[in-house]
Amino acid sequence: MSTPSAVNNYWFSKRSQQFWFASTSKIDNEIKKNYEQLWELAASGKLNEWRDSPEGCVALIIVLDQFPLNMFRGSPRSFETEKIAVEVALEAIENGFDEELGTEMLLFLFMPLMHSENIDHQNLQVYLFEKYNFNLEYSKHHRDLVKKFGRFPHRNEILERMSTMEELDYLLSDNAFKG
Secondary structure, three states, X not given: OOOHHHHHHHHOOHHHHHHHHHOOHHHHHHHHHXXXXXXXXXXXXXXXXXXXXXXXXXXXXXXXXXHHXXXXXXXXXXXXXXXXXXXXXXXHXXXXXXXXXXXXXXXXXXXXHHHOOOHHHHHHHHHHHHHOOOOHHHHHHHHHHHHHHOXXXXXXXXXXXXXXXXXXXXXXXXXXXXX
């Protein structure tokens, strides 16, 4: 079984990041092959001891929140463990783990809050991004969309839900968020 250190070293490696930003099937297949079983363990609560350290929380969030986006790209399953990832992030922040992490890892601690469609999570994420001086334009725009529509409309197709006319107008406009 992988350790938090192994997950973090893989995720933050230059090779992995190059694949991630390319959004290729190569990285999707690599993550699915090597980490789907770990994702299943995390989803069933069998890795909860990882919550006891800052690095463990980041690794758990990567397994629950980031890896599914690759393993199940374009599928509703890509968000199946998002709620657990949010719980891990909130618990880590409550424990003060954000004060112990370096900038790169800290960003991933906050990612489940951005991926959540809960406006309280979105507001906390914007506050934390402001506190740590991350990309505020991205986070505020994301929060404003959730506030306006009550959800993130860019997910409608993946989650097989109908878009409202207002959401469709927005998604087809030049102002639509492209990140």
